[in-house]
Amino acid sequence: MIVGSALGRDVVIQHPELVNLYGCDVGDETRIGTFVEIQKGAVVGERCKISSHCFICEGVTIEDGVFLGHGVMFTNDLYPRAVGVDGELKGKDDWTLTRTLVCRNASIGSNSTILAGVTIGEYALVGAGAVVTRSVPPGAVVAGVPARIVGQVTDMPVARKRRGALS
Template sequence: MIADSDTGIRLADDVKLGRNVRMFGPVNLYGCDIGDESRIGTFVEIQKNVKVGARCKISSHSFLCEGVTLGDGVFIGHGVMFVNDRFPRAVGPDGSLVSDGEWECLPTLVEDGASVGSGATILGGLTIGRNAMVGAGSVVTRDVAPGATVAGNPARPMK
């Protein structure tokens, strides 16, 4: 673990950073792959098995959970939350803590050039298409078509 108390940047040894990645601590990254020239704002957590493409911007207070893949040139606004489990539980039927093998991680893909507005929640198992736009505060419960603009709760195409 690389931890810098001055900047608040915490990087696990298994993080792969591309060229010229800029981070503004505090951030917490582990088991992820960050592409060239991407920028990561303060108070961001990026978990294991997340892939971030090149030239992405991830704004402050966002959470990228296991199973998220961002293409190149993706914009993630402030406070965006990704969800990777359709039926989250802390404990199983016997009362013991749920472990990694006891739940299904739903992968989420945000394709090249897409933008996700501040405060949006993206449910697991979805694709946000190339150059699509998700409005601020939206709750995305279905795939978003390439080039589409969606907004609301649940997010729906804008005309």
């Protein structure tokens, strides 16, 4: 179901009847797989690839050229609870939205979980199944639970420039 969302030019949604997009913004030429949910207030940039079964919640901003593998999950509440101390169900005003940023050209592997409040830097690479609990520097490769830096991306423009490939 696509309700109240702003879709850019040439956005491809493989099976529109099998996605939930409501109140979000999706940039030009982005591709969205099946069983994806993008909530109100979430922003997805241009030329992104959002693989099947991803969940992008309110407060998440994804810049241009980002890849999300299958089943990537974002959170937006640092202290989630169903009920308050009084036992009453919490409502929409009983929590604090915590924003997350995925910078341009980052890649997040399948089945990763990105906790609220982190920034994933430009060209960073998150390994499949990682749980990202802290911000990831630009160009870092992280993996594990919790995710830790295990390497450096070698195909980002800054790395190529250091090797003399860019002028």
